[in-house]
Amino acid sequence: MNHLSVHNLTGIRGLTENDLELIFQSATEFKEVINRPIKKVPSLRDFTVANLFFENSTRTRLSFELAEKRLSADVVNFTAGNSSVKKGETLTDTVNNILAMKVDMVVMRHPHPGAPQYLANKIDTSVINAGDGTHEHPTQALLDAFSLRQKLGELAGVNVAIVGDIRHSRVAISNILCLKLLGANVRVCGPKTLIPKHIASMGVEVSHNLDETLQWCDVVNMLRIQLERQGDNSVPYFATLREYAVEFGLNKNRLDALNKPITIMHPGPINRGVELSSDVADSEHSIILQQVENGVAVRMAVLYLLAMRR
Numbered sequence: 649m650n651h652l653s654v655h656n657l658t659g660i661r662g663l664t665e666n667d668l669e670l671i672f673q674s675a676t677e678f679k680e681v682i683n684r685p686i687k688k689v690p691s692l693r694d695f696t697v698a699n700l701f702f703e704n705s706t707r708t709r710l711s712f713e714l715a716e717k718r719l720s721a722d723v724v725n726f727t728a729g730n731s732s733v734k735k736g737e738t739l740t741d742t743v744n745n746i747l748a749m750k751v752d753m754v755v756m757r758h759p760h761p762g763a764p765q766y767l768a769n770k771i772d773t774s775v776i777n778a779g780d781g782t783h784e785h786p787t788q789a790l791l792d793a794f795s796l797r798q799k800l801g802e803l804a805g806v807n808v809a810i811v812g813d814i815r816h817s818r819v820a821i822s823n824i825l826c827l828k829l830l831g832a833n834v835r836v837c838g839p840k841t842l843i844p845k846h847i848a849s850m851g852v853e854v855s856h857n858l859d860e861t862l863q864w865c866d867v868v869n870m871l872r873i874q875l876e877r878q879g880d881n882s883v884p885y886f887a888t889l890r891e892y893a894v895e896f897g898l899n900k901n902r903l904d905a906l907n908k909p910i911t912i913m914h915p916g917p918i919n920r921g922v923e924l925s926s927d928v929a930d931s932e933h934s935i936i937l938q939q940v941e942n943g944v945a946v947r948m949a950v951l952y953l954l955a956m957r958r
């Protein structure tokens with residue numbers, strides 16, 4: 649099949665292997681485009697995309713906006729901070745007002761899990777989830793898998809560890825779903841308090857020992873402690889950030905103790921000195937900036953393929 653099986657990208661859940669292949673194929677072509685002196689193609693001319701960001705974002709918002717502009721789409725940006733949401737307007741009313749201005753596609757980040765799906769059920773326009781609370785962040789998982797494939801080739805049988813605050817991470821959930829679909833072996837690693845019990849039902853291994861996990865894996869994806877999503881917890885998830893870094897932070901000593909190179913990933917923003925030391929983040933085995941570069945190409949692919957579905 650040469651078109652996506654879905655009209656919206658609300659999560660990796662619901663995508664097929666064929667969908668992933670289509671997105672990666674198209675991202676490879678768009679990556680070539682954005683490395684040319686003239687980085688623009690007319691694929692989405694006369695097409696308007698609204699970026700609705702109800703939660704803070706730097707790289708995801710910029711990455712979507714660049715992807716849209718490289719495809720020649722018209723772009724409108726909305727951030728909740730300076731909008732009528734503050735005056736008590738409902739989500740549906742906000743979005744219907746934006747759609748009344750003839751918008752063709754919506755990219756949405758929202759602190760509530762399920763908000764993009766809720767919207768997709770209510771409107772005809774295609775919706776792309778740019779991160780919904782602790783639920784999913786599909787384009788991040790797609791760009792992570794795309795970056796890994798560019799580095800390692802096929803991912804079937806590759807051992808990938810996802811380390812850190814699994815409990816509050818939409819990146820972890822989307823990555824697990826995507827990597828499993830591609831045949832990789834996935835292990836999550838972190839303190840007991842930050843790994844939800846249900847995670848094993850997603851077909852992943854669970855470990856609380858970073859050094860042992862590093863021995864096992866070919867790739868490690870280090871996650872940030874998502875303090876802003878941990879709510880007002882009177883009982884903290886770990887004693888201090890310093891203690892967390894000693895047990896679960898990746899540093900040069902730990903890597904040097906392995907007799908093999910491993911690929912290091914991070915979705916950003918990095919808390920240097922907590923989950924990753926600076927020398928590791930900037931080392932030759934880190935593909936963190938390639939992930940950012942590939943993010944634009946992968947988002948161009950998703951926007952383009954969903955627009956073709958309409």
Ligand code: NCD
Pocket residue numbers: 707708779785788818819871872874915916917
């Ligand atoms: C991630 C997110 O927003 O969930 N960041 C991102 O999209 N680049 C991860 C994070 O915030 O730690």
